Amino acid sequence: MVIRVLFLLLLAALPVRADSLRLVVPDMRPVVGEMIPVTIRGEYTGPITLEKMTFPDSPAYDWMQTARDRWADERVDGKLYRVFERRIAVFPRQPGTLTIGPVTHRLTKAEGTTRPVVEVAAQPVTRAVAAYPGSGRSLASGRVTVRDEFSTDPSRLGPSESFTRRITLTAEGSMAHFLPPRPLIREPWLISFAAPEIRETRLTPQGPVAVAVWEWSLRPHTGEVGSLTPIQFPWFNTQVREMRGAVTLPVEIGIAGFGDNIGGTANSLRRMVLQAAACALAGLVLGLGAALAGRTPAPRRLIGRLRRLLPNTKARALRDAAKAGDLMALRAAAEAFVMAEARLGRRTDPAPLRALDEALFRAGPAGEFDRRDFLRRMMRRQRGTTDPDRALADHRGW
Structure with a gap:
């Protein structure tokens, strides 16, 4: 009995844990524009009737709330508390030391017939912010995707026919104003009308997602075949901590049948002759090999062998x-070449394409990249075969 009384007296003598509020920020060194997830966590005692919290604005960062406030009863060190959590995303605007906070939570509590007002403060937290490693707007994200869509095949338009091009750029863990401005599509042989831009930040269960949608109505007015160059969207990959890029493919625009009737007849005829000769030679070699072996290959295998002997139409x-020396155009042409090789069932070495990506999206003069060696390595045939989906996945892993 005496021991129990002493224990109760000891508990009464211990200081009562007061209400607390703190900022929970991961240990990280972000770059300008990179999202810093912040959790404001409060642990309170007693019933609360009203509350008000305002996150401080600052010229040093942008911020937004990413989820609804969470209230729950939880035990902390064996004692029941009323726990509050608010999730905030902070985006630094400039390099240097970033200070987040302080934050004050104003609470109105119920104590019998009185309603005392209590202010609980969270101490500020600092983080070192590095400069954005690229140029232009500070687009830092864990994943960026670009989708290029057309209302019809732009390479086979009818006379005076228009088509719509829509580019959708999304960046996870970013805000809309960090996305680049609308790309310019201007050619002397092309009539272009731009629709109003859609630019917004969408909240998802995984966090904010920045979205930009650009749309153009396009029509060639000269009738000649033209090409739109690839569009590059540089961004900082927060997972690998390196600059990367989202690139659209080149777009061929022309009137159906125009090239065949005017200047494209000779080239088309020569291409058809070369492909027919390749098919004939492939059939002769395979037939001779099968005759010497005393058996005939299965039709599917025969077709696959014939297809692998065809020339790549994207090689030129x-x-x-x-x-030409334009690395962005070279990147798009290389991806089109890889896709054509994959459709023919042939493998290509992914190493030269990765080297080109490093030259494109890391700081350094373009003249340092050996385009002749890159072309030689891309044209080199690899042993074995592969399916198109797997081949393209190997080259798009960046």
Whole structure:
């Protein structure tokens, strides 16, 4: 009995834990524009009737609340508390030391017939912010995707026919104003009308997502075949901590049948002759091999072998891009070449494409990249076969 009384006296003598509020910020060194997740956590005693909290604005950062406030009863060190959590995303605007807070939570409590007002403060937290490693707007994200859509095939338009091009750019963990401005699509042979831009930040269960949608109505007015160059969207990948880029493919625009009737007849005829000769030679070689082996290959295997002997129709565009020296155009031509190789069932080495990506999205002069060696490695045939989906996945892993 005496021991119990002493224990109760000891508990009464211990200081009562007061209400507390703190900022929970991960240990990180973000770059300008990178999202810093902040959780404001309060642990309170007693019934609360009213509450008010205002997160402080600052010229050093942008911020937004990413989820509804959470209230729950939880035990902390064996004692029951009323727990409050608010989730905030902070985006630094400039390099240097970033200070978040202080934050004050104003509470109205119920104590019998009185309603005392209590203010609980969270101490500020600082983080070192690095400069954005790229140029332009500070787009830092864990994942960026670009979708390029067309209302019809732009390479086979009818006379005076228009088509719609829509580019949708999304960046997870970012805000809409960090996305780049609308790309310019201007060619002397093309009539272009731009629709109003859609730019917004959408809240998802995983956090904010920045979305920009650009749409154009396009129509060639000269009848000649033209091409729109690839569009590059540089961004900082917060997972690998390196600059990356989202790139659209080149767009061929022309009137159906125009090239065949005017300047494209000779080139088309030569291409058809070369492909027919390749098919004939492939059939002769395979037939001779099968006759010597005393058996006939299965039709599916025979078709696959024939297809792998066909020339890549994107090889010339790849050579032209390598000769021109524009690395962005070379990147798009290389991806088109890889896709064509995959459709023919042939493998390509992913290493030169990764080297090109590093030259594109890391700081350094473009002249340092060896385009001749890149072209030689891309044209080199790899042993074995592969399916198109797997081949494209190998090259799009960046």
